[in-house]
Amino acid sequence: MSQGASDYIKNMIQAFKKLPGIGERSARRLVFHILSQNESYAANLADAIKNAKQNIRLCKNCFNLSGEELCPICKNPLRNHKLLCVVENPEIIYVFEKSGNYNGYYHVLHGLINPLEGITPADIRLKELVHRVENGEFEELILALNPNSNGEATSIYIKKLLSGKDINITALARGIPLGSDLEYVDKDTLSEALNSRKIYA
Amino acid sequence: MSQGASDYIKNMIQAFKKLPGIGERSARRLVFHILSQNESYAANLADAIKNAKQNIRLCKNCFNLSGEELCPICKNPLRNHKLLCVVENPEIIYVFEKSGNYNGYYHVLHGLINPLEGITPADIRLKELVHRVENGEFEELILALNPNSNGEATSIYIKKLLSGKDINITALARGIPLGSDLEYVDKDTLSEALNSRKIYA
Numbered sequence: 001m002s003q004g005a006s007d008y009i010k011n012m013i014q015a016f017k018k019l020p021g022i023g024e025r026s027a028r029r030l031v032f033h034i035l036s037q038n039e040s041y042a043a044n045l046a047d048a049i050k051n052a053k054q055n056i057r058l059c060k061n062c063f064n065l066s067g068e069e070l071c072p073i074c075k076n077p078l079r080n081h082k083l084l085c086v087v088e089n090p091e092i093i094y095v096f097e098k099s100g101n102y103n104g105y106y107h108v109l110h111g112l113i114n115p116l117e118g119i120t121p122a123d124i125r126l127k128e129l130v131h132r133v134e135n136g137e138f139e140e141l142i143l144a145l146n147p148n149s150n151g152e153a154t155s156i157y158i159k160k161l162l163s164g165k166d167i168n169i170t171a172l173a174r175g176i177p178l179g180s181d182l183e184y185v186d187k188d189t190l191s192e193a194l195n196s197r198k199i200y201a
Numbered sequence: 202m203s204q205g206a207s208d209y210i211k212n213m214i215q216a217f218k219k220l221p222g223i224g225e226r227s228a229r230r231l232v233f234h235i236l237s238q239n240e241s242y243a244a245n246l247a248d249a250i251k252n253a254k255q256n257i258r259l260c261k262n263c264f265n266l267s268g269e270e271l272c273p274i275c276k277n278p279l280r281n282h283k284l285l286c287v288v289e290n291p292e293i294i295y296v297f298e299k300s301g302n303y304n305g306y307y308h309v310l311h312g313l314i315n316p317l318e319g320i321t322p323a324d325i326r327l328k329e330l331v332h333r334v335e336n337g338e339f340e341e342l343i344l345a346l347n348p349n350s351n352g353e354a355t356s357i358y359i360k361k362l363l364s365g366k367d368i369n370i371t372a373l374a375r376g377i378p379l380g381s382d383l384e385y386v387d388k389d390t391l392s393e394a395l396n397s398r399k400i401y402a
Contacts, residue, residue, distance in 0.1 A: 008253035042254035052209035053243035
């Protein structure tokens, strides 16, 4: 028996509802919007998803998303060989590269240590990180993990893991975000910014 | 030359950004989420979009989305032949049917009269509406258009268009939405609810 429109619509709403931050209403809105556009609009979206997923794998060196065995960053010999930035996921690399202010290399953990969800050090790319630190010429490892308890736990674990290795471990500065309103900054950030205050030059 | 991962990612972000309510950041979040899942997750989403768009057309009677020439609602002889509900788009039918409280037929205008955007009565399915009213056995036409200026303009236009025809024209009641907080209801809604107050029985 052929499917009716409502089955196709329900399938599509179900698929969209699996996306993060998309509930029943948003999914419905997106689905009916797509169905109201011409054929190429839907085809373009579907193809963009399929092509990306089919052609992208993980860089075997840094575990960034990559079209080939090695990602363009790892293949680029002109970047700063002394700097290694540790991030939770490939999206963070995308953000860093967009800011255009970092020219070292990256290492993607693909997760953070999270005892509550049973994510242990063995579940993320830490062994590979140690291997790269031991075999590379990195002088500084920058911890760029999210400022929450899992990010902290992972940062502390990495620091211990690399104790004794000849590498400086730094972390992103914490403080008041630029362009923010002090009235709306949470008290922990304010405390941290106060404790880390610097001479105003 | 083969595309790198970043081209695929950019294409995918562009495609998602075309969706209503999805900005650069949301698009990026969705894209990296999809790429972090297994192959079947992305394939499932892409296929749901393609299958729906390829298999759905407009019902030739009411212009609802349909898998066949006539939608299941128009084909159902057990619904109330006296009621015709006029809606802006197929999503509204979806919502009505979910509520399960209406068993008449529908007519989808596919838009509202909008002088500012140059959408005239000829651009929406009004001719077909008149045709259905003239040839059907409807006794009541329910205007279920959005409570904004375009919805009002379209409702007034339809009322004029059908003046002289033997059909009662009604509209959805306006008032305080159920479960809302009176503190947060806007003043126009409050005025309308006050003016339309009913004997509390």
